[in-house]
Amino acid sequence: MSILYFIAIPLLASFLTLFFKNYLRYISVAINAILLVLAYFIIENLPITENLSFDSPLAISFVLTKGSAFFMTLFIGISFLFSLYNITQNSRRDIFILTNMLLIGVIGLVLSGDIFNIYIFFEISSITAYILTSLNRDAKAYNGAIKYMIIGSIASIFLLIAIITIYLNIGTLNLITIGERFGYMGANTQFLVLLSLFIGFGIKTEIFPLNFWAVDIYQATSSKINTLFSSILSKAYIFVFFHIAYLWNVDSKYLLFTAMIGVISFGIAEVSSLTSKDTKRVFAYSTLGQLGVLFIGFSYNNITIMTGAIFLVFMHSITKLMLFLSLDILEQRFGQSSIEIFKQFKSPFLIIIFIIGFLSLLGLPPFGGFIAKLTILSGLAGVGAYIMMGAILVISLVEAVYLFRLLSYTKDTQPKVKISIPLLQKAILASIAFAIIYFGIFPNALLDISQQVASSIIGGVHV
Amino acid sequence: MLDSFNQTPFLHSVITIGSFLILLIGLVGALSKKNLFKIFLSLAIAESSLFIYFIGMHFSIGKIAPIVTNKVTEFSNDMVDPIPQAMILTTIVIGIAVLSLALSFIISYYKLTGKMRIDDMNELGEDK
Numbered sequence: 001m002s003i004l005y006f007i008a009i010p011l012l013a014s015f016l017t018l019f020f021k022n023y024l025r026y027i028s029v030a031i032n033a034i035l036l037v038l039a040y041f042i043i044e045n046l047p048i049t050e051n052l053s054f055d056s057p058l059a060i061s062f063v064l065t066k067g068s069a070f071f072m073t074l075f076i077g078i079s080f081l082f083s084l085y086n087i088t089q090n091s092r093r094d095i096f097i098l099t100n101m102l103l104i105g106v107i108g109l110v111l112s113g114d115i116f117n118i119y120i121f122f123e124i125s126s127i128t129a130y131i132l133t134s135l136n137r138d139a140k141a142y143n144g145a146i147k148y149m150i151i152g153s154i155a156s157i158f159l160l161i162a163i164i165t166i167y168l169n170i171g172t173l174n175l176i177t178i179g180e181r182f183g184y185m186g187a188n189t190q191f192l193v194l195l196s197l198f199i200g201f202g203i204k205t206e207i208f209p210l211n212f213w214a215v216d217i218y219q220a221t222s223s224k225i226n227t228l229f230s231s232i233l234s235k236a237y238i239f240v241f242f243h244i245a246y247l248w249n250v251d252s253k254y255l256l257f258t259a260m261i262g263v264i265s266f267g268i269a270e271v272s273s274l275t276s277k278d279t280k281r282v283f284a285y286s287t288l289g290q291l292g293v294l295f296i297g298f299s300y301n302n303i304t305i306m307t308g309a310i311f312l313v314f315m316h317s318i319t320k321l322m323l324f325l326s327l328d329i330l331e332q333r334f335g336q337s338s339i340e341i342f343k344q345f346k347s348p349f350l351i352i353i354f355i356i357g358f359l360s361l362l363g364l365p366p367f368g369g370f371i372a373k374l375t376i377l378s379g380l381a382g383v384g385a386y387i388m389m390g391a392i393l394v395i396s397l398v399e400a401v402y403l404f405r406l407l408s409y410t411k412d413t414q415p416k417v418k419i420s421i422p423l424l425q426k427a428i429l430a431s432i433a434f435a436i437i438y439f440g441i442f443p444n445a446l447l448d449i450s451q452q453v454a455s456s457i458i459g460g461v462h463v
Numbered sequence: 464m465l466d467s468f469n470q471t472p473f474l475h476s477v478i479t480i481g482s483f484l485i486l487l488i489g490l491v492g493a494l495s496k497k498n499l500f501k502i503f504l505s506l507a508i509a510e511s512s513l514f515i516y517f518i519g520m521h522f523s524i525g526k527i528a529p530i531v532t533n534k535v536t537e538f539s540n541d542m543v544d545p546i547p548q549a550m551i552l553t554t555i556v557i558g559i560a561v562l563s564l565a566l567s568f569i570i571s572y573y574k575l576t577g578k579m580r581i582d583d584m585n586e587l588g589e590d591k
Contacts, residue, residue: 116550123557127564134568142572143586146499149565153506160554164517167547216587277589
């Protein structure tokens with residue numbers, strides 16, 4: 001079976017759904033389910049390389065390794081749960097089309113073996129994200145969308161500079177061939193390429209100092225859409241960014257630089273969140289912080305740390321899916337997202353969900369986030385990066401302060417509003433919570449997969 | 464003397480300097496202008512400098528376009544590299560799509576709020 005189906009099926013679906021307006025939601029869920037089944041069957045015969053039209057250096061190539069397969073399956077799974085969550089609500093119809101378009105963008109990003117194709121899918125996912133930001137059609141949403149477009153256009157200009165410099169100097173666009181010839185470029189040219197790539201992808205991965213806009217974007221959209229940004233989009237960009245870095249065997253100083261940037265980003269995001277008065281902004285800062293930890297995890301060329309980082313990608317994606325969807329229920333009920341809503345709702349179910357999510361984000365046992373952070377920290381101890389370990393532990397304490405502050409608000413004695421949640425949404429949230437606890441207590445299967453994915457990313461394409 | 468203008472190295476240096484200046488104009492405009500239309504226009508200018516640079520650096524005097532016609536029947540070394548041209552065509556299309564989307568957002572935003580300057584955009588923030 002061709003791996004192009006993973007791009008072609010959602011692409012066809014998002015155009016065909018225009019003709020089935022009333023069944024749009026069911027088609028969307030069905031498409032995601034089909035893709036999940038296809039992903040399950042294709043995983044057995046990895047790695048797969050597929051070339052279109054010519055042989056390798058000239059052709060457009062798509063590569064499915066253990067690394068890209070993991071990320072692809074994760075994205076399809078999250079998109080499936082997201083569409084399922086939306087099926088019962090009277091959601092706007094275009095959200096399903098845009099979810100499919102976003103899925104095309106991120107799957108294309110992780111599958112491309114060709115830097116210009118990465119640019120194309122980078123743009124597809126960005127344009128979809130702009131439209132998703134403006135989906136509420138109010139002044140806030142357009143404000144966010146315009147800011148996002150300005151910063152996104154700058155990102156794509158810098159990515160284009162990197163691509164052009166590479167093609168002018170080594171005459172190829174194929175990622176593997178670039179990796180073979182990357183050392184032939186002069187030191188200054190390499191610096192220009194890596195700097196442009198860092199600016200291009202750094203803006204999109206919401207890393208300090210390029211993430212000043214990100215919190216506004218999270219505030220501008222509804223919590224539902226933030227799920228897609230936090231769980232899918234930023235993860236895809238992080239994978240591509242570090243996949244490229246390891247494929248090209250970049251200088252270890254560059255990776256040290258990204259690790260430093262990661263820890264600074266983590267610190268600044270967590271400290272900024274202390275004064276935040278909007279729940280969406282709090283969760284956005286938390287996402288920025290976790291992306292900083294992921295930057296640290298991906299930056300060490302070490303199998304244990306990378307395993308922890310992959311585990312954290314999985315845990316953070318499903319945790320943020322759960323938290324933002326729970327927040328969406330509150331936001332729809334109260335019509336706002338200020339921190340005050342935590343004092344006003346009454347729902348034991350949602351409180352339990354929030355407690356599980358927060359404790360997992362903090363990395364406390366017996367939740368999945370604990371295993372992820374433990375693996376990263378033990379790996380850092382193994383390579384002797386004690387300062388980095390200390391920094392992560394101290395900053396996690398700051399994170400604890402504001403998450404527990406949110407929880408303490410639920411004990412407030414204000415008159416409460418009872419929240420009723422439809423059964424399907426309850427089931428989705430409960431199953432994610434169950435997964436977080438399950439992988440916290442029995443992490444071995446997922447750790448094993450994470451290790452294979454990690455060795456695939458560190459080792460190059462055909463592993 | 465005018466002959467030296469018609470040489471590939473001279474052409475390439477003119478293109479390099481010129482496109483770098485255009486890139487600077489675009490980026491400086493995007494950072495310094497306050498009107499939303501002007502910001503996106505500046506970004507489009509910055510992007511177009513990359514198109515000029517990429518196509519220009521792959522052109523040398525005496526080479527022909529990579530198109531098979533009645534006279535030119537097969538691809539040869541006399542042609543310029545077709546890959547940059549295909550790439551830039553794609554990029555131009557993407558650029559137009561992004562620009563038109565941006566303009567539609569600006570128009571909708573203006574209809575809702577009557578604001579057109581980036582420093583007036585105050586719907587988002589900590590105390591909103």
